[in-house]
Amino acid sequence: KAGVTQTPRYLIKTRGQQVTLSCSPISGHRSVSWYQQTPGQGLQFLFEYFSETQRNKGNFPGRFSGRQFSNSRSEMNVSTLELGDSALYLCASSFGRRPYNEQFFGPGTRLTVL
């Protein structure tokens, strides 16, 4: 069974631009969560989608948004990029939303904002 895939793997943008990252979950998984990882803050939760609906949202500004499609694939968008948005963006999928549902992470998209 294929794992979680994220595209692109690396991205370089300039301040003020916007970016869209894509995540394809493991087949059959309906929950997709997004995380930001930086050396200074560590891993932080962005949002979670389940059945095309945003279920939870972390403490990030409105410039960060996402959506989920009917095939459970998810996209994350960051508008008006800032230098501080440089980070590894990780996507994780799970079968459901129960506490014991294991999350499987993708390899991440490394975003660099210049």
Added chain:
Amino acid sequence: KNQVEQSPQSLIILEGKNCTLQCNYTVSPFSNLRWYKQDTGRGPVSLTIMTFSENTKSNGRYTATLDADTKQSSLHITASQLSDSASYICVVSTLGGSYIPTFGRGTSLIVHP
């Protein structure tokens, strides 16, 4: 404020030795605690998941414990291998419809031959 504190920040051990990593949390209401292993440049991989009623969970050479009363967890690695060199992250999620996770900053483990 929900917080997860991990110690030590970094640890160097010799191959074959055992080690224990600590995680203290103030997340409330508690739902579950997870330990992840993250190799450099890769996404985290789940090691164990424990809910409120569980106090021990093993996964091969990895054994996690949970004391919900003191809000502490530990991850014990037995007979370490070079491949155990990684960052180990403790994650605690809240109860209810919002399983919002709070992450620790991780313990960086280096295993030397």
